[in-house]
Amino acid sequence: MALWTRSILKHSRFYPSIASSNNRLIQNRPENSTVYYDFTNNIHTTQSFHKKRKTAEERKAQSALQYPPKAKGDVIDVWRNITAGELAGIFQRDVKYVSDLFLGDIRSRHTVITDIKELQNAIRRSGKRMRIIAKPAEEESQVEDKDAYPRPPPKKSDLKFRPPIVTVMGHVDHGKTTLLDALRHSSVVDQEFGGITQHIGAFSVQLQTGAKVTFLDTPGHAAFSAMRARGANLTDIVVLVVAADDGVMEQTVESIKMARKAKVPMLVAINKIDAPKANVERTEQMLMQVGIQVERVGGDVQAVHISALKCINLDQLTEALVLQAELMEIGGDPSGPVEAVVVESRVDPHRGRLCTLVVQRGTLKKGDVLTADTAIAKVRLLRDSNGQILDSVEPGYPAEVEGWKDLPPAGALVLEVESERRAREVSKFREDKKEAERLEEDAVAISAKMEQHEKVYKERLQLKRRLGRFKLRPEGPRKPEIPEGDNEPFINLIIKADVDGTLEAILEALSTYHSKKCKMDIVSYGIGAVTENDVELADTFKGIIYAFNVDCPSRIQQQANENSVPIQHYNVIYKLIDALKEDINERLPPKQVEDVVGEAKVLQQFLINDGRRKVSVAGCHCEKGILKKNLQFRIIRNNETIHEGTLSSMRYLKEEVDTIKSGSDCGLQFADKSLLFEADDKIICYEHKMETQTIDWDPGF
Structure with a gap:
């Protein structure tokens, strides 16, 4: 600027008008401005550069933040795939400090840092230098274990009599639910869809002898094997129901294997002895072929011939159950913190998240704080299987618990803790543990991918050196930057089910799909009624909502109709699968x-x-x-x-x-x-x- 101004003044004798005007312009020019002369238009102008300088400074600061200069501070040792928590320990600072060094890209202490360049830039921002070393040998974890655990087994003197937990198992349509209806004088079987049980039920029954028994009714359909396994692991006695006209079937054999794995005694109820094609001797021979030898043929397994529909010999079955329970000397400890097992969980549109559980130890009361997996609850209300409100629940009895903040998974262990703060601490510890396990699995996958990439890179590097080239020609035609649309048929699903166990069975059935003719993706799944978010997801992904035994509010149905989102309702699992097959077949081109x-x-x-x-x-x-x-x-x-x-x-x-x-x-x-x-x-x-x-x-x- 100064040189330009002095040049004009030096030659002012040739341009007197310019010199005089320049003197005035320089004296009156604004601060931080430059004088320019336009020879074409014979005018003087000034232009401020304050704004440009500010923008350049901002750019320089931003560049320094993204690409910091080489530091001259201390050298710290790091290693490949270091986690944010490990780096925070090296700095002796918290994880937030590490997150600030990475410009907010770190989300948890378990985040694995795989990009060495980003790691180097972050350490430069701290004013230090880094040196890559081999990962040191892992020492014993110093993380405090904040999980909750069940108590040691009780002493025999602390045990008091409790009702035996009896699980009724067997093949589909062999009369399990009909037998339970006959024992408790109800008609649950009339409420079932398709004639099959699709939930695991828990209820207490008082027999004619006055004894109380807690029954678990498990589905016999092949899709509900996980439910049967939970029932076998929770039970004291297994009642195996076998139809006299069908004999031993596939799910019968599966139930026998589960009972043996759980190491619980078994009692056989040969049902439908009044059926026209009933053959009790043939059924007993079939049982012997699968390793169940009944007492009538010299074995040690009790077998009672009954007709659940006509209530024939039910008294003999209950007597055998009571006798078996007395021989086992079943007892429970009603004192101390509660320990229970989740049988089923669901979402009620009016009562919220509900969970059916069976108490194994302690006495469950209103106001107790419970943890199950990562879910926590403060017991708001207790109900029995008939909907009656309970004051307390002792060992051996089932109950439906209200007050869950999240749905616990079926089969989870329920533990009582002293406060909600302690429950949140346990839940957070378990979530962190799951996240660490997931990140560890991801790290293994990332490492394998990096090894594969490095292998390909080294092969290409050797090829370039042999050919004496700096760059290899691309192989084949250049790939388009924007891939063309894929015409492969696809179907996207949103699954909504009534209870956790049924949802588990549906997802397990869908996991067997491996056909290459049509791509199938499960966009979302959950428990409870169809929501507005489900409709929006289905509209976005052009999906179908499969609602299994759940309602769809009228306003949600109207929204789905406006967006042309199909909602299909089913209450029998094999009908849902058959409908899904038809929907897939419609998408396949001829x-x-x-x-x-x-x-x-x-x-x-x-x-x-x-x-x-x-x-x-x-x-x-x-x-x-x-x-x-x-x-x-x-x-x-x-x-x-x-x-x-x-x-x-x-x-x-x-x-x-x-x-x-x-x-x-x-x-x-x-x-x-x-x-x-x-x-x-x-x-x-x-x-x-x-x-x-x-x-x-x-x-x-």
Whole structure:
């Protein structure tokens, strides 16, 4: 700026008007401005550079933040795939300090830092330098264990009698729920859809003898194997229900294996003895073949022949149950913190998150604080299986608990803690533990990916060195930056179920889908009624909402209709799977198939005059089906196809025809007149048809 101004003043004798105007302009110019002279328009101008300097300073500061200069401070040792928590320990600061060094990209102490360049820039921001070393040997974890655990087993003197927990297991439609209805004088079976149990139920029954028994009713359908396993692990006695007309079936064998794995005594109830095709002896022989030897044939397993529908011999079954419970001396400790097991959990639109559990130790009361997995609850209300409000629940009894902040998973261990603060501490510790395990799995996958990338990089590096090049030419055509649309058929699902166990069974059935004909993605799943968020997800992903035994509010249904989002309601699991198969089949494009219409055998080749040249004609005998002139023909010689094409002429005797029936001789002339035929050549007549595809998916039931 100064040089430009001095130059103008130096030559002012040549431009007096410029000098005089410059003196005035320089004296009166604004601060932080430059004087410019426009020779074309003969005017002087000033331009401020204060704004430009400020913008440059901001840019410089931002650049220094992103690319800090080389530090001259202390050297710290780091290693590859270091976590944010480990780096915070090296700095002897908290994780927030590390997150600030990474410009807020760190979300938890378990975050793995894989980018070495970003790590180097972050350490420079701290004013230190880094040195990469091998990861030191892991020492014993110093993290305080804040989890909650069950108490040691109680002393025998502390045990008091409690009702035995009896699980009724067996094949689907063998009468398990009908038996329980007969024992507690109810009609649960009338409320079931499709005649099968799809939930695991827990209820207390007082027998005619006055004894109380807690029954667990497990589904017999193949899709609910996880529910049966939970029932077997929770129970004291297993009642295996086998229909006398069907005998031992697939789920019967599975139930026997689960009971043996849980190491619980078993009692067999041979049901439907009044059925027309009942054969008790055959059923007992089938039981013996799978390792269950009943007392009548010299074994040690009690077997009672009953009819649950007509209440035949039910008193004998209850007596056998009570006797087995007395022999086992079943007892529970009603004192101290509560320990229980989640049987089922669900969401009620009016009462919120509910959980059915069976108390194993302690006495559950209103106001108790519970933890189950990462879910916590302060007991607001207790109800029995009939909906009656309970004051307390002792060991061996089931109850439905209100007051859960999150739904606990079925089968989770429920523990009582002293306060809500302690419950949140336990939940946070378990969440962190799960996150650490997940990140550890991700780190293994990332490491494998990096090794694969490094292997490919080294191979290409060696190839470049051998060729003496700095850069290799790209292999094949250049890939488009924006991939073209994929025309592969797909289906996106949103699953809503009534209880956790049923949702688990549906997801397990869907996990068996591995067909390549149509891609299937589960966008979302959950428990409870269909929500507005479900409809929005289905609209975004062009998905279908499958609602299993749950309601859809009228306003949500109206929103779905406006957005053309299909909502399908089902209450039987195999009907849901069948409907899903149909929806997938509708998305599959028809495929072209070849339909063979007829076959002929060449007997002899004839040469006929066609103008001035000779043309070959195949003298044939039609062996199968019919030959049609307007269809496609294939010539096979020595099991190899030598020609495919159409006919120009088809004759029977001397007449031109369109069709030749089986058993008739004919002459065939192809459109390709250069063909030569040999005896025993096979000629196939076929046509292409569009056929509807079906999905090749077997969920196992």
